[in-house]
Amino acid sequence: MISFHQLREAILAVQERPTTLIGGAWTPAKRKELLEAPHLAGLIEEMYEEAERARREPVPLLSFADFQAFHSSGTRKEFEKPYFERRGRLLALALTMALDNSDTYKMTLENLIWEICNEYAWAVPAHLPDTIEKVLTARVPPNRYVDLFAAETAHALAEVLYLVGNRLNDWVTIRVKQEIEHRVFQPVFESAHHFIWTSKTNNWSAVCSGAVGMAALLLIDDQERLAGMQDRVVSAMESFLAGYGNDGCCPEGLGYWRYGFGYFVYWVEMLYEFTNGTIDLLNQDKIKRIAEFPAAVSLSDSSCINYSDCRPTFRPATGLISRLCRRLGIAPPKMTCVPSFHEDHCYRWPFTFRNMMWTETQWLHAPGADGTFYFASTDWLVDKRETSKGLLAFSAKGGHNNEPHNHNDLGHFIIHIAGDTLLADLGMGVYTREYFGKERYDHLHASSGGHSVPIINGEQQAAGEAYRAIVTRNEMDHGSVRFELDLTHAYRPEARIHLFHRSFEWKVCQEEASARLTLTDHFVFNEGTVESERSITEHFISFHKPDISGGEVTWLGEKGNVVLRFEPLELSAHVETVEIPSRDTHPLTVYRLYLHAGQLAQTYTCRLVLSCCCIH
Template sequence: MSHADRMASLIRTAAREARASAMPTPVFSQYRRYADEGDRLGYEELYFRRRRHVTALAAEALIDPGADPAALQDALWSVCDEYSWALPAHEKQAVDMGRGMDQCLDLFAALTACLLAETVQQCGERLDPRVTARVRAEVEHRVLTLLADDERPLPWESWPDNWAAVCGGSAGMAGIALWESGPRLERLLDRCRRAMRTYLSGFGDDGGCAEGVGYWAFGFAHFVYFAEELRRLTGEDLLDDPKVRAIASFPAVVHLGEGLFPAFSDGQERPDLPAALGCFLTTRLGVELPGLAPVTEMPGDWPDVTRTLRWGTLPAVRGANRSRTGTSWLPDLAWVVDRGESSAFAAKGGHNDEPHNHNDLGHFLLAAGGEVLLTDLGAGEYRKGYFDDDTRYTFLHNSSEGHSVPVVASRGQSAGRRRAARVLRCEPGADGVDYELDLTAAYEADGLRSLRRRFSWRRTPGELLLTDEVRAEHELTVDEVFVSRIEPRWEGSHAVWEGKTARARLAVPRQCVARDVETLHTTDHDGAPDTVHRLRVRFTVPAGTTSLRFTCTLQGR
């Protein structure tokens, strides 16, 4: 069965469920919770249920032209009634422009415009003309006119991240769906092209995405979707660029095997990868998207659904979950990833002002047997303050205390572009990699002269030698921190993390003055309870140079 066939089956199931249930009603008591309490998830869960309801009925109309359009028309009409197509957390996008929330053009307003515009375009005369006219008017008023008729730049047009691709791409697709060729469409497309250039400027020549593979998929998929619509309309090919091929290859370069990826920044270990994007990259660019599994539920974004129907001719079998062995080095991103047959290592440099930044210079992870033992927590729950400069690093997931990095004189790493790791060397070998970073600039600790972190990783048998070299003007405390979702136990001077399929065993130096395990209770990105175990090993280092060495071995069970 192809990805397209699986998607068609999922659409029919989702449409039956949508017809059997009422479309959720947006309520002010949920909308206000972000401003009042900092909670995003309550309103967003309702919002995205509404979008899934519309998407299911609209997609059914594509695969079954004889379907009764009554429920779809009601759903489209209801979306046109909404106070805002944007999320409460993004109100600033309108307020700063002096606009009402009916003209707040964020990610999800743009996605909504694309959903509604392509639906009325593709359904044609099957929809009541009054519904079609209202949809057209609302899409123009809420989204298209802001780009075609107002020259003031929108904030995201200068952001070299997923916002530029998703907002620009979705708005562009909506315009192509609704407007005939003419000056307004040309002005709109010019703005969208510029947004795409801004998006691509956020990548170095290595194609790496500092936001992680999940946000790579979100941004790059919508870049591709828009690029193909533009090519169909004008013949212009935004994909005819060597940099685009490097960006397309990013997941394959950093894949840890078994469908796992580094969850650096606000990433995920197992991100959802759109089947449409995977099929397109394989057939158009010859680039494989590792970890691509058959879709088991309808995606939330309309283009992911419709492009899977259009491009998903490949067999829906589990993708290449095992990467090639060897070392990948992304010099612009300063990530190194090394994969063995059953184990993997990844570490990062960079700076502490990256998109979706975490204060995590020198952070690393170890995986074996298809699970991550020493981990990156990835994205926390997005709440009020999560993206504010003055409060972002009070959240565990974003602070250096949520990462396997040193704490010097009770101080973690500081934020800012000048808080950068300097790469001293990266030397891949026949059986691993040696990677060394100067982390001194990340710390504001009185008496710290320098801090260098060296990784010596050997994939056979799966062993990491970690050395932190500290130069101090006077006596300092240094806490070495190791983060996992598995609670370690002690075996003499060794800490052991026992996973389901493998374990990690860390030799702790005897000169440590204290060691303990902190168990922290937090919430994950979806708001579900999450338990984090943080091993902290304390040293008192004298004036001069001290080397702190740890050996961690991975073993299968």
């Protein structure tokens, strides 16, 4: 990415720390511009409300019982809810104080910062060793373990000092610097040992290194030391970028693109500002392709193609996207407004603050990308067509079943009609110890039973890199897409399948605002199996309840529908209603359509036609 020689020379050439490191210069004119910006009015109002609530209410308690909940029961919400509420208050109080240029919330902010400095560990329990024995033999104690949130806390506190530190009590500012030094800088940068995340090829390497790298740029005066610190960040970022194919696809999904690549960009831009433009790591072909990923997988309103642990709904980080459009000359995904203050339940500092500083209204309400997109690194196919009545979109995936934040979902597909994803991906489950343990595929979100793929002879798909899809056909021609997969090796030998091919033929008629998907599954069962042992059950997953009438199944959205036609003499149909846990207060209701065929010949082909149309 860049040699240490170049990095050191550029950092040593800096005469004085720039005033633009936080996304731009913080001046009276900038404050006035932000306060008067119509597109920021809702965000700033929410921020003021949260600051006022923080002034009235005590700092949320982080008790030992909450800390112990993950280790005793495997649940995270007991500790993480008050932990992240503290970070939300930090964000609201500091930015309100900076915008107001008054000391109304000064004491409240100082007390909150003091309490954050009092926390036993900035890392959350889910990321700490799970037994006392492991704690005692770990390289660093819990209060010096740097995970995603310890790194984010250090960065947030560093930007608070950069913004309003000269107005806080000296005891507070000096303690913040000492805590960051002891808890984060020393364990990350002063040891010959590296944290495991420095070699990860997922979001961890970018978030952790980007956050601590920015904190160092904001706080460290020793330029020789700073150069060495940034060199370690560069090394971790190289690991992060290695997790992306040259086509720019994020296998973790769009939510983790915003998270991991977001921290990469926040750090890259701060380094760019710090070195007065000498070091520009954003201007690379691969980075541009990664930056273009959201435009390919974003759908209408707040929906997206959401494979892996990605929510079905997605709000683009308008500041991040605006900066990428400005710097790289790319087209934005469809964006309508700046995200809410509460959009990110972790209240990450740069997500909200860069949305304030970087969002440019010219990129809001721009038309979304249209056409066919194929990502060879992950075997994701996406086809999106705008019509006079709304968007028609289809996506299917291959890959393997050991991807980052993996779901067993080979051959799964999504259909989106005019604002509604009628054949859906469930996205992320509730993050618990079991969800990231050996029980992961007992959860509907991650199992193939929670995806629109078949059960073969009672067997679901298996987890592991050996279980994979092979793309056998991928053709695009004038509004028509043909995508075929060999899914034979997605299943264990217990499925007793000699061959399983799935083909998709997606054809759109934009003039009529309609489309048709022909789904063909071809099975050849093992020799030696008998007719009574051979069966398949096709699954179709939706958040919309389907209606079965004769040989038709209809999923109805607000502005469109999907109608599946099948042969009732060949396939029996029924719908299962499943309630699954969610990160929100109420469980999610999922509808799983079963189409079952039993006592099959050794060779069997299931051909289904799904007609899709936009309606007023």
